[in-house]
Amino acid sequence: DQQVKQNSPSLSVQEGRISILNCDYTNSMFDYFLWYKKYPAEGPTFLISISSIKDKNEDGRFTVFLNKSAKHLSLHIVPSQPGDSAVYFCAALAGGTSYGKLTFGQGTILTVHP
Amino acid sequence: IAGITQAPTSQILAAGRRMTLRCTQDMRHNAMYWYRQDLGLGLRLIHYSNTAGTTGKGEVPDGYSVSRANTDDFPLTLASAVPSQTSVYFCASSTGRGDTQYFGPGTRLTVL
Numbered sequence: 001d002q003q004v005k006q007n008s009p010s011l012s013v014q015e016g017r018i019s020i021l022n023c024d025y026t027n028s029m030f031d032y033f034l035w036y037k038k039y040p041a042e043g044p045t046f047l048i049s050i051s052s053i054k055d056k057n058e059d060g061r062f063t064v065f066l067n068k069s070a071k072h073l074s075l076h077i078v079p080s081q082p083g084d085s086a087v088y089f090c091a092a093l094a095g096g097t098s099y100g101k102l103t104f105g106q107g108t109i110l111t112v113h114p
Numbered sequence: 115i116a117g118i119t120q121a122p123t124s125q126i127l128a129a130g131r132r133m134t135l136r137c138t139q140d141m142r143h144n145a146m147y148w149y150r151q152d153l154g155l156g157l158r159l160i161h162y163s164n165t166a167g168t169t170g171k172g173e174v175p176d177g178y179s180v181s182r183a184n185t186d187d188f189p190l191t192l193a194s195a196v197p198s199q200t201s202v203y204f205c206a207s208s209t210g211r212g213d214t215q216y217f218g219p220g221t222r223l224t225v226l
Contacts, residue, residue, distance in 0.1 A: 004156075009154075034214070042219055042220070043204050043217030043219050043220050044157070044204070044217045045216075045217070046214050046215070049214065089156060089157065091157075101159055101173075102147075102159065102215060103159075103173075104156035105156050106154055106155060106156040
């Protein structure tokens with residue numbers, strides 16, 4: 001039972017254009033969401049996060065949008081650069097007894113073409 | 115450079131053998147985690163430790179054990195490896211529960 005889903009295994013974008021990565025979740029207890037970026041042969045690195053009390057968080061070229069009613073979040077990268085090519089994982093944290101345990105999506109491979 | 119180190123980088127192991135994956139962090143983080151990454155499944159939590167001396171089970175704990183004797187080290191042991199444990203294993207740490215987790219470079223394990 002995949003509680004965090006990234007339904008697009010891959011995304012290809014031209015340099016300078018917008019990249020939009022999507023993520024859906026099913027667990028209503030999730031109250032904090034994160035995006036991680038992973039290059040080959042390296043561990044994931046934290047990119048940006050958003051609390052469930054917000055609907056948008058921005059950091060430079062990266063913006064995360066949260067739609068709680070739809071249980072959907074998305075990561076926008078504008079403008080996309082070739083160095084952004086990596087696997088992007090959506091992750092979620094829940095409160096209560098699950099506090100601190102990250103649940104990850106399957107990942108989306110982003111390729112930005114020069 | 116501060117961070118998380120994992121050893122070995124990669125390992126090929128015969129089924130039935132015992133194996134310990136090592137993880138050390140120098141950030142004095144209280145919480146540590148072990149994940150496995152499998153194609154199409156993302157990263158799944160195996161075990162975690164909120165502070166030295168305590169451990170807990172994650173999503174896929176069967177076949178694995180951990181210990182947390184001190185703040186810095188969090189080894190993961192496969193008592194009797196099976197082919198389904200072929201995966202890439204990542205150790206992570208965070209200041210506390212719910213805080214941003216920082217990941218090590220991973221260990222690629224192949225069980226034949």
